[in-house]
Amino acid sequence: MDLKRVLDGIYALTLHSTKKLLFGKKAIITILVALFVAAVMGYAGSQSHNPLDDGTNLMDTLILFFFMPVMAMIFGSSLIRDEIDDKSITHVATAPLDRAFSYLGYYLPLVIAVALSMVAISSVGMVAFFGQHGFGSETLEIYLEFLALVVIGSFVYSSLFLAISVLFNKPVMVGLFYAFIWEGYIGSLPGAIQNASVKHYLRSLGSGWVEFGDISRWDQASSVWGSAALLIALAVFLLVLGAYLFREKELA
């Protein structure tokens, strides 16, 4: 295996796909979501008498636990399938690069695109809400903590939706089911069933960092480090699984 060729290939694909994701048609969705978040959080901010708790709760429920999986689903669930369907994957499939490594060339830009979009949406929400109450050190702390959570979430959800993109012929349907039914509904049910969602562990992780809002009082399923380890293990497992499936996949 020629390491330089592998790194060059991954870099070239990352550059190409990042540009496509960030400046393609899906960028419009990021702008629309940001406008929606600005409107909702702006109005909530104007009505809030307890901004630190209310603002944190909105960042928690609206951004981290709703738009985070939805945006990862929009960017990731059809990324590879779209290229297989429109056959623009040919230049990747006929490149002298093992497909397991090509898969990394899709994963990295996906993480970058999801993370940048979520950071932009979170920043817009923060400004819209806390801009009306002034920015203090506590606000900055909340902001940075949520940025860390959305970046971690980007790694995990990207590995999940990219694997779905390789595993299923109709990945958008599966992605919609996962994002809305599984994460959105099952992950909110009382009892142990919610432990089977990514959002549960992201919230557990957040409960150790954030000092305001409901997330700070979250009944942790496991320790902060335990949740972090589990999320890392899940992301790595899904990445390896997706790379293996992509390598074995016939591109008829």
Added chain:
Amino acid sequence: MTVQENGSKPIIQAQALSKWYGQVIGLNNFALRVTPGITGIVGPNGSGKSTFFKLVLGLIKPNAGSITVLGQRPWKNPDLHSSIGFCPDYESLPADSTGREYLTLIGKLHMMHGTALSKRIQEIVKLVEMGQALDRKTGGYSKGMRQRMKIAGALLHDPELLILDEPLSGTDPLVRKDIIDLIKRLHKEHGHDIIVSSHVLFEIERMTHNVALVYMGRAVASGDISEIRNLMDRHPHNIIIEGERTTALAKLLLDQDYVVSVSFNDNKNSVTLQVSKPEDFFNNLPTLIDKAQCSVSKMYSLDDNLEAVFRYLVGR
């Protein structure tokens, strides 16, 4: 089946190769040996040409049999792609990229960088005559321009073997001529071995004399195109003649040794002939028409489409 049996080391060797997709058979016990030069793969749509190319490129794996390309097995062998350039028959250019961005991506995937890559891109676009359109979005290209850009992408890393799947499909006559000239030049001046497919025999004939005929997932004939033409001529051709007093003409035709059968169609002025030597038939026909005192208003061959010829070759 061997294309250009000249003792050269084969660039592609397929033996008992089969590929099926569920109930659909793509290739069935396919055998072919391709040696260096330009080789034409001819077959009607759906005959298995593209499946063969996908197996050559390692995009799919065979269900049975074996294939080697440049001495290596292609499935899960990305290193082999350094030696192969592929121009697919479908639209594969990213519509939102310019020609330069597309070629830059291809070049980087093949470990080309900086000024060397820029220089190579300039060389290639000059060769395919796409210099003017290099910085335009590929989504706005005409069919001919897209074909040229795909060929440029296939050539960029200077591969030993170039695979062109239906490069003339959908192009106008002028573009066809240009692409045919380009393909010939790529072999003659640049030394690429080329495999080019088409469903039109005469197009391939303008590029090479080495052909393999593919039909229903099998290589039914291969070798020099004149041998294949002889092989075709040994099979009876169906010809329909319409006009007046065709009965008299039919009687005369029955006495000719190259006429296998004569049958009248529903319309009594229409006759279907089976002819074993079409050349003799066409040479003698004016004399026979004159002798029979008939007038022919229409004459056409049922075998003008390649599919009918292939049916003969596989004995259906």
